[in-house]
Amino acid sequence: MKKIITLLAAVSLASIVQAALKPGDSLTPYTIKNVESDKEYCQVCAYGAKTAKIVAFGSLKDEAFWADLKKLQALQNGQMKLGVFAQIIDSKDTAAIKAAAAKNGITFPVVVAVEKNWDKAYNVKGVSRTIYYAQKNRIAWTSVGLTEKSAGELAANVKRDLAG
Numbered sequence: 001m002k003k004i005i006t007l008l009a010a011v012s013l014a015s016i017v018q019a020a021l022k023p024g025d026s027l028t029p030y031t032i033k034n035v036e037s038d039k040e041y042c043q044v045c046a047y048g049a050k051t052a053k054i055v056a057f058g059s060l061k062d063e064a065f066w067a068d069l070k071k072l073q074a075l076q077n078g079q080m081k082l083g084v085f086a087q088i089i090d091s092k093d094t095a096a097i098k099a100a101a102a103k104n105g106i107t108f109p110v111v112v113a114v115e116k117n118w119d120k121a122y123n124v125k126g127v128s129r130t131i132y133y134a135q136k137n138r139i140a141w142t143s144v145g146l147t148e149k150s151a152g153e154l155a156a157n158v159k160r161d162l163a164g
Helices: 004-017 063-077 094-103 118-122 148-163
Strands: 031-034 039-042 051-056 082-088 110-113 130-135 138-144
Touching: 051 063, 051 148, 063 082, 063 148, 094 110, 130 148, 138 148
Parallel strands: 051 082, 082 110
Antiparallel strands: 031 039, 031 110, 051 130, 130 138
């Protein structure tokens, strides 16, 4: 019984990973709400002027997600052409989200989805710390979480792409 449960869990995880967006895929626009300003806008359109964009999806109470955002904050601080935002996937509590962003020193937009079906296009499926790096509305790099190695890979890709 234990082996069957383990097998089913592995198959489920593999299908989630397979369904997620991959390099070369396009980002699908949907409406988000900036928790700081309460402004609603299309996330792809709002960051379209930036040469490169990063979006991080995660859970409000996930400390590893906030640690990832701190790494993204440091990356953005050194790259004026880089647009970064984070989407909270498990809460609409704007006061709590604002407090968490402030506590963690996050100055880029933290948002929540306005449209209920946004996940059909992005296939995040509740997996926290899923990060996409997109340039020209195409995914160039993706990772679940930002280990030191993957954060270095992302920084190298961003610097290379923005230098050209």
